Amino acid sequence: MGFSLADITLEEKRRALEELADVKELFASRNWFPGTSGNLSIRIGDFHPEQFYFAVTASGKDKTKRTPEDFLFVDQFGKAAEATSLKPSAETLIHCEIYRLTGCGAVFHVHTVFNNLISEYYGEQGSVPVQGIELIKAFNIWEENAAIDIPVLPNYADIAAIAKLVPGMLNDQVPGILLRNHGIYAWGRDVFEAKKHLEAFEFLFEATYRSLLMRP
């Protein structure tokens, strides 16, 4: 092993930055980055659980704007892998842990009103039960009347403490975790799949919220 960022082609790095910029713009148009919240990443190059690289959003930026300072490359520890004045997302360690454990290709995190409300409602229980909704198929689960449990983790100011909980909370079937009163992390093999999963989660959260309201 022992490869470096320089071993990854410029073309692959350029493509990752372009894809991140496009998906960031799309999510911004949906108001999925209120108050500079949210972070996005795409993995590049070879993957070994103990060594990999990814491009991630810089911390604290207005993610509705497209600037030359939006992203940087980091290693498997979340440390900048190039000389830069940019700081990686404050939540980069959660991305690191998701890549390490799943080997996925992209991780997207957004704060929305529906994911916050649902995470609080089911926070004590530790997971959000969802059953019989067609969009569960977005997670490649095709059985009749499928039931899933979306994990909910506690939210701490110490991101490393949250990252430590990730291994114990991953559910093989479900490509996402909710942080209580915080937001959703969704991932996939690539940008297409991570976006599909994130959209499905948001649909399921809104549907769950509305069905709770409809209860007698």
Ligand SMILES: CSCCC(=O)C(=O)COP(=O)(O)O
């Ligand atoms: C103002 S939102 C608080 C931090 C957060 O939850 C988030 O998603 C954005 O942090 P980042 O460092 O990635 O900008």
Ligand SMILES: [Zn+2]
């Ligand atoms: Zn966040």
